[in-house]
Amino acid sequence: MGSIFIFPLANISILIVFLSIVCEADLISNICSKAQNPYLCNKTLKSDNRSRTANLRGLGQIIIEKAEAATQDTINVAKSAGKGTGVGECVGLCADAINKLKQCSALLKDFGRGSVGELKSRGSGAMFHVGLCDDVFGEGEPVKLKKATRRAQDFIDMLLAVASSL
Numbered sequence: 001m002g003s004i005f006i007f008p009l010a011n012i013s014i015l016i017v018f019l020s021i022v023c024e025a026d027l028i029s030n031i032c033s034k035a036q037n038p039y040l041c042n043k044t045l046k047s048d049n050r051s052r053t054a055n056l057r058g059l060g061q062i063i064i065e066k067a068e069a070a071t072q073d074t075i076n077v078a079k080s081a082g083k084g085t086g087v088g089e090c091v092g093l094c095a096d097a098i099n100k101l102k103q104c105s106a107l108l109k110d111f112g113r114g115s116v117g118e119l120k121s122r123g124s125g126a127m128f129h130v131g132l133c134d135d136v137f138g139e140g141e142p143v144k145l146k147k148a149t150r151r152a153q154d155f156i157d158m159l160l161a162v163a164s165s166l
Contacts, residue, residue: 063162070152071152100125123159
C-alpha cells in the first residue's frame, strides 16, 4: 500500500527541483537582461552556487560582493599608476563608492519600506563615484585603469538592475 504513494511523491519531488531550477534561471535572466553587460552578469551569477537558492536580495548581496572587489581592484590599479593628484583623488572616490556599496548591503539585509529608493540612490552614488575616477584622469587615463573602472561600473549596474526589480 505504501508503494502506491512513493511513485507520485517522487514525481512531485522531481517537479519541485525542476521548477526551482527554472525559476532561478528566469530570475537571473530577468536581472541580467536589464544590465549594461548581460554576458558578465549571467556569467557571474550562474557561476556562483549561492545564486541557485537566492532570491532578489540574495542576488543583490552576491553582486555587491563582486562590485566591492572590482572597486577595490580599481583602487589597486590606480595606486599602481604612480603618484599624482589624480591617483589620490581616484582612490578616495573609489573608497567612497565601496562605503556606499556597504550601505547597499545593509539595506538589502534590513529591507523595509522606502529601502528601494535608498538602495537605488546609494547604488547610483557608488556608480557616480567610480565614474568620477575616469574623469579625474581625462584623456590621460591608463588603459588598465579604464578597464578596471568599467568592470566596477558593470557590477554596480547589475545592483541597480536588482534594485529596479524589487
